Amino acid sequence: MARPVWAGVLSFGLVSLPVGLYTATDSHTIHFHQLQRGTSDRVRNKRVNERTGEEVPFEEIVKGFDDGDAYVLVEPEELDDIAPGRSRSLDIEGFVDPAEVDPIFFDATYYLAPKGKEYGKIYSLVEQALAKADKAGIARFVMRSHEYLVAVKAENGLLTCHTLHWADEIRDPRAEIDSLPRKAKAAPKELRMAEQLVEALSMEWKPEEFHDTFREKVAALIKAKRAGESVEKAEPAAESTNVVDLSEALRASVERAAAGARGKNGKPPERAREQERGAAGPKDPQHMTKAELYKKAAAAGIPGRSAMTRDELRDALAATASGSGSGRRPRKAA
Incomplete structure (x- = not known):
């Protein structure tokens, strides 16, 4: 069974519900190890003291902030001491229309579940209330030394928790990208x-059809x-x-x-x-897309087609049709 990545209390008003936060998605990416070329030797990352060159055990590592003159050291428990609700509170500050939250703000999705069956009635009440009102609860909580802004929603009969980006984390595209057109009239x-x-x-959204x-x-x-x-x-x-x-x-x-x-x-x-x-x-090949020309070139057995441009594919096909060979000399094998 899945284990919660965070546990605490979801609350709004005077209603408190002990919950666990569970990862909602799973990555199926194929992972590769790093090897030294020509060998089967693994290449590993180590935490090394840059002055002595010696490896440092994880339990001896502390956080340090460089203030310019020296490092200010901060212990993990000190971060917990200043966290809202001692890192164990998911306090809803208000409710918004989910449509008002721009998709760019959404980051990761988690499931919220009651910590015990005895809290099932309260959990179901909160879920049904949010579903009927069609509202999302906006809250903040601390997990792994980071504060998160989240939207708590009712979806498919359960509560979900979506982490959101802070407003100052959203980049201004006009300031960041100089190739965006100002105004182009179609x-x-x-x-x-x-x-x-x-x-x-246009089609019906069926996520199970995509892989x-x-x-x-x-x-x-x-x-x-x-x-x-x-x-x-x-x-x-x-x-x-x-x-x-x-x-x-x-x-x-x-x-x-x-x-x-x-x-x-x-x-x-x-x-x-x-x-x-x-x-x-x-x-007419003149009106074919590059993909269509490539398929035709593959059927004709034209070598070097994978390295050709659209015009080169068209010329090679024309040369083949006229019996003068494959057109331009291939730059590399198809």
């Missing part, structure tokens, strides 16, 4: 096509290397769309999304596209 035709593309790609494909590919890479086999390289990233090609890119995107939607409703998307091409004739 052409009405392009805006309509962009809206059509959004509508065509970490990169993690799967890393696992496949490890398995292949263990067996001395090679793995297929990923398709090259799409090239940036320039202003000149924007309208054509939007039009092609809307058509492809529509074909994909028809595929979901009865025909495989690829077959639907093939039928469209059959009715309208083969698609």
